Amino acid sequence: MLKCSELVERSDALLAGELSWRQRMSFRMHLFMCRHCRRYVKQLERLLRAIPGMHGKANEAEVEQVMRRIREDDQEQHRH
Amino acid sequence: MSAIASNSTGGVAVAQLQALQAGDDAAFRELVRDHHRALTAVANSIVGQSDAEEVVQIAWIKAHQNMGRFEGRASLRTWLTRIVINESKMWLRKYKRERSLQVDIDSPQPLADRFSSGGHWSKPPAAWHNDTPDDLLMVSELADCLDHLLGDMPDQQRSLLEMRDAGGMPFDEICNELTISASNARVLLHRARSQLFKLVDHYQETGEC
Numbered sequence: 332m333l334k335c336s337e338l339v340e341r342s343d344a345l346l347a348g349e350l351s352w353r354q355r356m357s358f359r360m361h362l363f364m365c366r367h368c369r370r371y372v373k374q375l376e377r378l379l380r381a382i383p384g385m386h387g388k389a390n391e392a393e394v395e396q397v398m399r400r401i402r403e404d405d406q407e408q409h410r411h
Numbered sequence: 412m413s414a415i416a417s418n419s420t421g422g423v424a425v426a427q428l429q430a431l432q433a434g435d436d437a438a439f440r441e442l443v444r445d446h447h448r449a450l451t452a453v454a455n456s457i458v459g460q461s462d463a464e465e466v467v468q469i470a471w472i473k474a475h476q477n478m479g480r481f482e483g484r485a486s487l488r489t490w491l492t493r494i495v496i497n498e499s500k501m502w503l504r505k506y507k508r509e510r511s512l513q514v515d516i517d518s519p520q521p522l523a524d525r526f527s528s529g530g531h532w533s534k535p536p537a538a539w540h541n542d543t544p545d546d547l548l549m550v551s552e553l554a555d556c557l558d559h560l561l562g563d564m565p566d567q568q569r570s571l572l573e574m575r576d577a578g579g580m581p582f583d584e585i586c587n588e589l590t591i592s593a594s595n596a597r598v599l600l601h602r603a604r605s606q607l608f609k610l611v612d613h614y615q616e617t618g619e620c
């Protein structure tokens with residue numbers, strides 16, 4: 332049977348849909364019997380959903396800085 | 412994985428996309444607000460901190476010029492991430508900076524100390540509070556620890572995390588960009604994720620980081 336540490340190593344592949352039918356079955360058997368690993372997989376999914384937003388949103392000054400350079404570049408293009 | 416990519420990075424609303432492609436200023440500002448810091452983190456992992464801001468600025472100018480060519484096949488985040496990677500590579504070529512990424516395939520797996528020798532959990536994960544998933548890493552108490560963790564992370568691990576999990580780029584494409592084998596990339600990405608997992612787990616359990 333799959334060990335907890337092995338399940339953790341393979342959980343990325345599971346969530347990416349890369350495991351074979353047989354591998355998914357042994358995964359499912361383990362999860363059925365092991366609440367720690369059930370919790371691990373559930374929380375890993377939550378973590379992965381949180382990563383795209385982990386740097387937060389830019390503030391107004393950062394946005395304005397970007398927009399100012401875009402405007403300057405536009406004007407530059409028009410002059411040439 | 413598409414469920415992850417479409418959550419806070421993609422899921423481009425038709426109205427937002429139409430406004431962007433029509434050159435709407437407010438819509439573009441919104442785009443910058445949502446993605447600027449994540450894109451700076453991608454550039455940072457390739458060109459380093461001192462040049463990241465300038466590279467991302469150039470990337471925004473390119474994105475603004477090419478907005479009409481965005482076809483909506485990838486999420487906006489992924490499309491922007493690709494532009495940033497291209498500009499980062501051009502920057503390195505232009506200034507002839509050889510920046511070889513640290514290879515760290517020998518560093519230990521961050522969760523290794525959580526298992527007994529038999530492979531069972533010796534310290535199982537804590538139960539995380541039921542906050543909304545998108546906010547998990549945005550807790551203000553975690554901000555400094557998260558910065559440190561990402562700052563100390565070896566370049567390849569950080570690039571993988573920023574490109575794959577934050578940028579939603581396909582795995583194969585990232586392996587090509589980083590000239591790294593798929594099997595090494597998987598190991599490194601798992602380590603990066605495990606470090607974040609440990610950080611959140613510790614915070615959820617103790618209230619500090």
Ligand SMILES: [Zn+2]
Pocket residue numbers: 334335338361365367368
């Ligand atoms: Zn288990």
